[in-house]
Each structure stands twice: as C-alpha cells, then as structure tokens.
Amino acid sequence: MSVTEILEASENDFVMFSTNVCPYCHRAKNMLNAKGLSYDEHNVSEAPDLQTEVVTMTGHRTVPAIWDVRGDEPVFVGGSDKLEIYLRQ
Ligand SMILES: N[C@@H](CCC(=O)N[C@@H](CS)C(=O)NCC(=O)O)C(=O)O
Secondary structure, three states: OOHHHHHHHOOOOEEEEEOOOOHHHHHHHHHHHHOOOOEEEEEOOOOHHHHHHHHHHHOOOOOOEEEEOOOOOOEEEEOHHHHHHHHHO
C-alpha cells in the first residue's frame, strides 16, 4: 500500500508513521490518547519505502509524520511538536 492509499483507507482520526525507537512518537501517541483521538500507526522501520514516500510527499524527514484524516482530504500535520500546536486549535 502507498502512503496515499493508507491515508485514504484509514478509518481512524489520524495516521502516524513511526519507527521502533522513537520518543517523539510516544509523545504524539500520548497527546492523541489524551484527547480521545484514534490513530493508525505504520512502522517505517519495517517499510523503508514508505519513509521515502513520506519525505517525497512532505519534505518531513523525521518521525513521527502525522496526518489528520478526519476530513474529506488528509491534512499533513507534521511531527509531535506541530501536533501539539494543531490540537490546541
Ligand atoms: N521536532 C520533531 C522531532 C522528531 C525527531 O527528532 N524524531 C526522531 C525520532 S524520535 C528522528 O526522526 N530522528 C532521526 C533524524 O533526526 O534523522 C517532533 O517533535 O516530532
């Protein structure tokens, strides 16, 4: 599945691309859990092609890389720092 297909297929609120060892991914998950928001998590440690695709699509080179998929079109949020600001809105 491509990143675009993953985003379109999600039935949760957010989609997160993460890696095995990733404190900022834990931070992001804690923020989503605290707000009662659901998410799909895709581990790019096991799928490096997905990581390449995320970088190509967004220019965002670190994990997590997070999209809000609640609306008609997926909205790229960014990492845990951007998610914190986004969830305040
Ligand atoms: N400001 C970013 C920092 C993300 C970050 O540094 N993530 C680490 C993993 S926890 C990473 O991707 N490191 C690899 C790299 O910097 O290339 C955020 O809040 O998400």
